Amino acid sequence: MDTIKKWETYSIFLALAVAFAGFFFKSIPIALLIFTFGLFVQGYIFYLYKKIDLQQEYLKKKAGAVIGGILFIAFFLLKDGI
Amino acid sequence: MSFSYLFLGCVAEDPQPKQAELLVDQLPEDPLFIEFMNSLQKSQANASRISKEDFEKIQQRVISASSFAEVEKDRYTLSGSNLKIEHPLLEMVILGQKLREKYPQLLVANPEEFDMLLAENISELVQKRSVHSANLRIFGACEEEFDTGIETCRNAALVASAACGLLTPTLLGALACGGFVYLSELVCIDDATKSYKTCKKYEN
Secondary structure, three states: OHHHHHHHHHHHHHHHHHHHHHHOOOOHHHHHHHHHHHHHHHHHHHHHHHHOOOHHHHHHHHHHHHHHHHHHHHHHHHOOOO | OHHHHHHHOOOOOOOOOOHHHHHOOOHHHOHHHHHHHHHHHHHHHHHOOOOHHHHHHHHHHHHHOOOHHHHHHHHHHHHHOOOOOOHHHHHHHHHHHHHHHHOHHHHHOOHHHHHHHHHHHHHHHHHHHHHHOOOOOOOOHHHHHHHHHHHHHHHHHHHHHHHHHHHOOOHHHHHHHHHHHHHHHHHHHHHHHHHHHHHHHHHO
């Protein structure tokens, strides 16, 4: 479980790194590259959860975060149009 | 394009067909027209940056103006107001008025004829610009830079919010990350606006 926590923390930093690459380095390609790497990390985290048979818990936690992310995407897409 | 007609033909008389066609040969060579077209492109870019209400207010005041002198007088009133009126829009109005005085035939062309006239000349203008802009800073370069900056900020916000949703483990984490993205976007837009202002200072 400790390994999972460590990878999850690492994953949060990757999310922040995507934002830094986009906003402060003004580079969308680098942001997308880090994002893609982050997705592989997520795959590995899922694998670790699956190994200890807790994939349901992973999906439950992840569903909330994904819904949050979708809401933010909708917000950023629509805020200039309103 | 009809947007330009508004500024060129704001006191239009009864339309007579095919008048604009006669101008097609004369206008492209006229520096005033080239300047007007540059201004038109800048104004169209700026029109998307100011709010709809502000833009309608400007339109209303421009339409109600009946002479060049009146528009010029109005220019200072508008620039001094808090409407964040973009300079190119007013510049375009003034150039449109000058052009109208120089070519009275413009008054009798209808919006469709103006669209045709401008469409025929825009491609030529773009070609001329690309030749002359090799070593010179082209007219409207600041606006292009600003648009690119804003576009980057928006794209970064979308990618980063997707990353927040998919890379953070919990809903709380995603919300905190989204808040950070929102603040970063504000800083990014602020930076782009500052560079635009600096660029305009050097341009003028």
